[in-house]
Amino acid sequence: MVGKLIAVLFGLFLAFGAATSADAAEPDLTxxxxIEADSLEPYVGEMVLLTLRGDYDAFITLERFEGIELANFTWxxxxxxxxxxxxxNGREYTTVExxxxxxxxxxxxxAIGPFRHRLTLDDGxxxxxxxxxxxxxxDLTVKPKPATDGGWWLPAKNVTIDDHWDxxxxxLADGxxxxxxxxxxAVxxxxxxxxxxxxxxxxWLIAFIAPEIRTTEITRDxxxxxxxxxxxxxxSRSExxxxxxxxxxxxxxQSREMRDLVMKSRRFAYATITAPEGSAARTRLENWLLPLALGLLLPVGAALHRRRPLPAREILARLRRWLPERDALAMRAARIRGDVRAYRRIAAKRLSRHGHAPEQELAAIDAALFRGAPVQVMDLHSLDRRLREVFHRAEAANEIDAWQRGRGIAARPRG
Structure with missing residues (x-):
């Protein structure tokens, strides 16, 4: 009787040990x-956070996530x-996130997932x-992106701008x-x-842009x-x-609203210019005193010689042939000094007055001043000779037009 009882107890002990071993052989692996998003139905292009969390009641020696494939997503x-x-529950787990x-x-x-984690376990x-x-x-329901001004779509948690001028x-100082x-x-x-x-x-502006710089910082959020x-x-002009x-x-x-980021408007003017935008600069005294004196004296002189007074346009045209232009003298002085910036500023004003584009005629100077080339190597002499030819042709054309208008002849189109 005692022997049978011992045999039964021994059998129960073995069965309990087998059950315990079976439990130990089947660890808890989940x-x-x-997913986390700012809306239950995010828009196309909006960030959605996906978290994979593994809780493993086992000793892991090797692991790797199998290739993650997410059709219809970039990630x-x-x-x-x-x-x-x-x-x-009183047991130690290894957690991976x-x-x-x-x-x-x-x-x-x-559809998102399922995802697979391959583990190599050690049973101890x-x-x-x-x-x-x-x-x-x-499963994730995604809405089409809404129409926006300009067609640009930028969903983000926050967007800031730093707009700095030096x-x-x-x-502005001259030049x-x-x-x-x-x-x-963008967060x-x-x-x-x-x-x-x-x-x-x-x-009216000369602008050069440097290569843009784009960087992405990775955070857990x-x-x-x-x-x-x-x-x-x-x-490029003095105005x-x-x-x-x-x-x-x-x-x-986060607020589910469209917002606007603004690069603010900016006024450009040289410090020597005081006229407000959209209005003409105030005429200086010397600019009208000499023409007024000539307009009074020359007709009187012509009348004394019993000659019919010439039209004012023709008188001014003849005077331009005799008197050097003030800006021409200033350009010559800047060329002699080797002052490239002053030469460029005066030449641009003179070209604009004669109906020429300063950006085209002064491209060599602009490239040197804006792109860092040494301005000392600029050949102002050859540039000055070419500009003198441009001004000479413009002045000759103006004289012909003035002469034709004085005689009532229609000017023929140029070119």
Whole structure:
């Protein structure tokens, strides 16, 4: 009787040990996928955060996530996997967490997952086994991107702009070049998603843009994209002008509203110019005193010689042949001094007065002044000879027109 009881107890002990071994041979392995977005139905291009969390009651010797395939999404991993230890129900678990930023590329109901984590386990006695843990699958409803001004679509958690000028463009020193640096930062977007630089074009402005700089910082909450644009600008004319504002629309994913980023308007003028924009500069005394005196004296002199007075246009045209132009003397002085900036400023004003484009005729000087070439190597003598020919042709054409108008002859079109 005692022997049978011992045999029964021994059998129960073996059965309990076998059950315990079976439990030890089947560890608790779970992998869960969750998504986080600022809306239950995000727009195309809006960031969606995906978290993969694995809780493993086992000793892991090797691991790797199998190739992640996400059709209809672009994505990037937000840093390295984070491993930690935790306890649940009195047992120690190994936890791994991987984060991805997903950007849906088309509207509709899109499938996400399942994801697979391949593990190599050690049972504690040196025996190893390989297993694959699969996560749950998810569905995400995505809305088409709305129509926007200009067609640009930029969804982000936040977008900021830093618009910096290195000088006051409303009071530029003669010949000065202003540098504008614009930095745009978007939280929740990569640098590639930020817009291209605006075209800074105005008939009165010379502008050069440096190669843009785009960078993306990876954080656990998503990427932060930055783009930097830099221009060097200078007025090509002495008259003041205004650079218009530039607007960049973007979608605030947290408030679910469209917002506007603005590169503000900017006034350009030389400090020596005091006339307001859109009005003519005040005429200086010497500009009208000499023509007035000549207009009074020359007709009197002609009458004394019993000659019919000439028209005022013809009188002025003859005077221009006899008297050197004041700007011509100033250009000559600047050339002798080797002052390239002063020479360029006076030549641009004189070219504009004669109906020529300063940017075309003075391209060599502009390239030297704006692109860092040494201005000492500029051949002002050969440039001055060419400009004198341009001015001579313009003055000759003006004299012919004046002579024809004085005799009532219609001027023939040039060219």
């Amino acid at each position: 992998l869960e996928a969750t 990037l991993q937000l840093g390295r996997d984070v491993w930690s230890k935790s306890r649940k 991987r984060k991805l930023a997903l950007y849906p590329q088309k509207p509709g109901t899109l 006695s040196g025996r190893r086994s390989e297993t694959i843990v699969a996560s749950n699958a998810l 000088m006051d463009t409303a009071r 000065a070049t202003a540098t504008r640096t614009v930095t745009i930062t 929740g977007q990569t640098a590639a998603a930020l817009p291209p630089p605006p075209k800074v074009v105005a008939p 998503g990427p932060v994209g930055t783009v930097q644009w830099q221009w060097r600008m200078r007025p 003041p002008g205004r650079l218009p504002a530039y607007h960049i629309p973007w979608f605030d994913t």
